[in-house]
Amino acid sequence: MKKILFLTFAALLMVVSCKKDPLDQTPDGKITLEEVFTDKDRTEAYLSTAYSRIPDYFWKYSxxxxxxxxxxxxxDSDVGNNAGNIASFWNTGSLSLSTNPLEAYGGQGKGISRYVTYWSGIRDCNVFLANIPKASVANEDYRKRFTAEAKVLRSFYYLELIKQFGGMPIVDKPFEVTFDYASLKRPTFQECVNFIVKNCDEAIAEPQFPLRITLETERGRFTKAVAYAIKSQALLYNASPLWNPTNDVAKWTASANASKEAIAALAATGQFALHPNYGNYFLNQSDLSPSPGDKETIFEINEASNGTFSVINSIPSKPGMFKAGSCPSQELVDAYDMQINPIAGGVAGEPAILGYSDADHLQPIINNSGPGPASGYARARPYVGRDPRFYATVWFNGAQYDNINGAIHTIETFQGGADQLIKNPPNRANTHTGYYLRKFIDPRIQSNQPHNSRWKKYRLAEIYLNLAEAENEANGPTAAAYAAVNVVRNRSQMPNLPVGLDKDQFRVRVRRERRVEFAMEEHRFWDVRRWKILDQTDKVVTGMEIIKDPITGAFTYNRFVTERRNAWTDKYLIFPIPLGEASIIPDFDLHQNPGW
Structure with missing residues (x-):
């Protein structure tokens, strides 16, 4: 066998058991692992090390x-303006066995190399779990809680890993020096999910593992609620078309049951509930107390930035602003239903745009005629009467941006306006789509002031929509499926979904709900993959060019293609196993992901 130190996979996972071996040391090289776990403070510190592998998300890509x-x-407004931007590489189809655009180009945060990061976290959890039974701790209750935390943390790393790369070897203990890495076999996605669920269930069953954190000193620790969220997501992915090609209904049933169990444990106890204000929810970190104002957040990651964040992903009118950032697409705008129907006899809460009659998405199918109720959407008033989540997520032409130089600013994305779209060529500061991002951005924060947003990695709304999707696939649009999706809509003052939808119609509506509820929260990237619709969603991105009549002041709205992409074929559904790993482990090479 090749020497272990030359193997990437082995170097990531190996923690040897021989005390005299020089690798059997903590990072400072001064004490052995055995000595670490004879001290209660060092034992807790090692668990903190396992937590430290959780990577950054949010705005930390490139x-x-x-x-x-x-x-x-x-x-992304860096496309065409910054050759090192991940979107520039990704959209040209640059993903390969040796190159991952999400990892390779100027990442801002920690853990950018996800494959390495997740395996490092699994290794640390395995070391901790192998040593905690005999480790020195303050009391036995701590030992039980720490064990549960490490099991859920390992489940987290495994879920994030397999979402991106597919089934990975199930490793539940540290490797010995003599371990033959070539003997590793690649399990199925189902087997990995079984392992994740088993670990989560064991943690949930532990009485010393709290349901939620109520002390500021414990911020960032995992809980039973996190275990429920991970289990819910893992089983939903396992039941989805990408990993359930035969549409085994039993998988959907298991997914629905897991989310029902989670909601019963969280929402039904009164300890968790949806936040009353969708827009404000993303502007502040959760408050930790026995009776918190924020009961929706299950787990958040500290992504607080320096003052630079307040002048990025913003509008040109804001002093010091120099990058428009991630400009919302016309496709996203089209996904928001109508909250109010201004047409007499129309029905509120209907989709505004049903789809497109052309491949370039320039001919929207407007929901104002046909067998269904008219939505009330009008081409001349595209931003009137929409889902309140639209106004909390997107800055559009005519929106009121608060507190620029002490005054209310009306956003002007029309040609010649203060925040205008610039098409040929687009620059870094102005929108590329006719829209700017509002979600996560507090307009009250002045230039160069710290921005305190936190990344809501898991929140209660996800579990409700997981349930709605899985229940519909397992049993059709039952009362439970309707109730789950309607509670999310009602939080944003949206009416219930119409009764009488069939299974296919309900599926379409639930997918729309996920899109708008979780806009910009990284769910969409994985959802279109697990649904296997990447070829329908990722070929083009469109925007809206607005022309203002200099005499009447009336606006003309023209859709246009702002970007064509080359990363939409089926091989992009799952990332390739890195070349170095496939060359080390024969089973990886034999079972490389499809298309690679």
């Missing part, structure tokens, strides 16, 4: 770039 910029949610 230079203040969101993952949304490589989905149909947005176009």
């Amino acid at each position: 230079f203040f770039a969101f993952l949304a910029g490589i989905t149909d949610e947005a176009k």
Whole structure:
């Protein structure tokens, strides 16, 4: 066998058991692992090390770039202006066995190399779990809680890993020096999910593992609620078309049951509930107390930035602003239903745009005629009466941006306006789509002031929509499926979905709900993959060019293609196993992901 130190996979996972071996040391090289776990403070510190592998998300991709910029949610304004931007590489189809655009180009945060990061986290959890039974801790209750935390943390790393790369070897203990890495076999996605669910269930069953965090000193620790969220997401992915090609209904049933169980444990107890204000929810970190104002957040990651964030992903009128960032797409705008129907006899809450009659998305199918109720959408008033989540997510022409130089600013994306779209060529500061991002951005924050947004990695709304999707696929649009999606809509003052939808119609509506509820939150990137609709969503991104009549002041709205992409074929559904790993482990090479 090749020497272990030359193997990438082995170097990531190996923690040897021989005390005399020089690798059996903590990073400072001064004490052995055995000595670490004889001290209660060092034991807790090692668990903190396992937590430290959780990577950054949010705006930490490349230079203040969101993952949304490589989905149909947005176009990144660095495209065409910064050759090192991840979107520039991704959209040209640069993903390969040796190159991953999400990892290779100027990442801002930690853990940018996801494959390495997740395996490092699994290794740390395995070391901790192998040693915690005999480790020195303050009391036995701590030992039980720490064990549950490490099991859920390992589940987190495994879920994030397999979402991106597919089934990975199930490793539940540290490797010995003599371990033969060539013997590793690649399990199925189902087997990995079984392992994740088993770990989560064991943690949930532990009485010393809290349901939620109520002390500021414990911020960032995992809980039973996190275990429920991971289990819910893992089983939903496992039931989805990408990993369930035969549409095994039993998988959907397991997914629905897991989310029902989670909601019963979280929302039904009164300890978790949807936040009353969707827009404000994303502007502040969660408050930790026995009776918090924010009961929706299950787990958030500290992504607080320096003052630079307040002048990025913003508008040109804001002093100091120099990058428009992830500009929402016309496709995202089209996904928002109508909240109010201004047409007499129309029905509120209907989709505005049903789809497109052309491949370039320039001919929208407007929901104002046909067998269904008219939505009330009008080409001349495209931003009137929409879902309140639209106004909380997108800055559009005519929107009121608060507090620029002490005054209310009306956004002007029309040609010649203060925040105008510039098409040929687009620059870095002005929108590429006719829209700017509002979600996560507090307009009250002045230039160069810190921005305190936190990344809501798991929140209660996800579990509700997981349930709605899985329940519909398992049993059709039952009362439970309707109730789950309607509670999310009602939070944003949207009416219930219409009764009488069939299974296919309900599926379309739930997918729309996920798109608008989780806009820019990284769900869309994975959702279109697990649904296997990448070829329908990722070929083009469009925007809206607005012309203002100098005499009447009336606006003309013209759709246009702002970007064509080359990363939409089926091989982009799952990332390739890195070349170095496939060359080390024969089973990886034999079972490389499809298309690679």
